Amino acid sequence: MRVVNSLVERCFAVIELLASEASAMRLGEIAERLNLQKSAAHRMLTTLCEMGWVEQESATGFYKLTLRLAILGQRFLRATHISDVCQPVLEDLAAESTELVRMAVVQGETLTWIAQVQGARNGLKYQPEMDAKVALAITANGKAYLSTLNPTDAIRVAINDSVSDGQKRSVVSVEPLMEEMKRSQQRGWAISNEEAEPGVVAIAAPIKLASGKTVGTVSVAGPSTRLTSERHEEIAASVMSAAGKLGELWPLRQQAGG
Known part of the structure; x- marks a missing residue:
């Protein structure tokens, strides 16, 4: 309540x-x-x-x-020119991974989904609903974002997110979450192995500007039967490469608007 x-x-x-x-x-x-x-x-x-x-x-x-809220949201998204600049990178990653690619942007201390590209052409396709808010403690995108914060802020933000809007999402206890953030920070990518959804694996990396500021995250997600442990490093390398390109392109949104 x-x-x-x-x-x-x-x-x-x-x-x-x-x-x-x-x-x-x-x-x-x-x-x-x-x-x-x-x-x-x-x-x-x-x-x-x-x-x-x-x-x-x-x-x-x-x-x-x-539909007024949806129309305004689409109007604002077009005005940011995020799709114009970032869509080709997302499409390339989807084609390379042959899985679902999603991008989220930082809004305050939360993440919001704004784009996705389906790379799977045959067989089982992972196609989740595009709920606006990203659950930070259990998704790959959320973990990738949290890994860019200092430990104290990461724990605070994760706990606040877990109880926001009256939701009862479980949060990993402090020590395991801190260990997860440390691993994600060291390797540059985060993973959710059937934590957010049964049978689904996702790998994400933060999108950073040259200044070091984190502006969003990008991920590849698909059935665990395809995104096996043998593919994790390969997918992670592709995701980090895409995140680097997105970080370089991000400032061009202002130019696209001009």
Whole structure:
């Protein structure tokens, strides 16, 4: 159960909740999930409907997001020119690995998925939903990002991420997590071996600028039957190479916008 306070926070809490659900939600469920009085939740929803962010189904009276948030998100992503600059590198990595390639960007102290390219052409294909937020403690991308932080910050960020939005994601205990971060930092890449999803292996590397700042991560993921231990070093080398190219290309986004 999540507690929200200010008017602005309440509005964003409603939007975030509706964005996490594929179907429309009833007023009572929204109020309960956000620990709000029904009357307060109804006022928020009425305001958001008037502003065009939310719509109420005439048949059921349930509430759901309009496409306004998705449209603005796509508009912002186009304005960053990330896809224009980075897409060819992701496509090359997908073709080389013949597996799914994904890229995430750093947003505050979290990671957000923004792009993916499917490299598998035949057989079993790993095609997860593109949930916006990356689970930091259990995914390869999350571990790659955490490995760029100092140990104290890495633990704090991982713990905060595990309990955010009321989710009950388990976090690896401190000592194993610190050992994992140390290994990832030393070799330059991180791995999630069926931790985030059963039967799936992912290998990721941080995307860094020349200044050393980490701006994102890139990964290759696929079924464990194909991404066997014998392939880990080979895939990791390709992922780190792609991460290096992305780091070099990243500043060109501003030029593409000009």
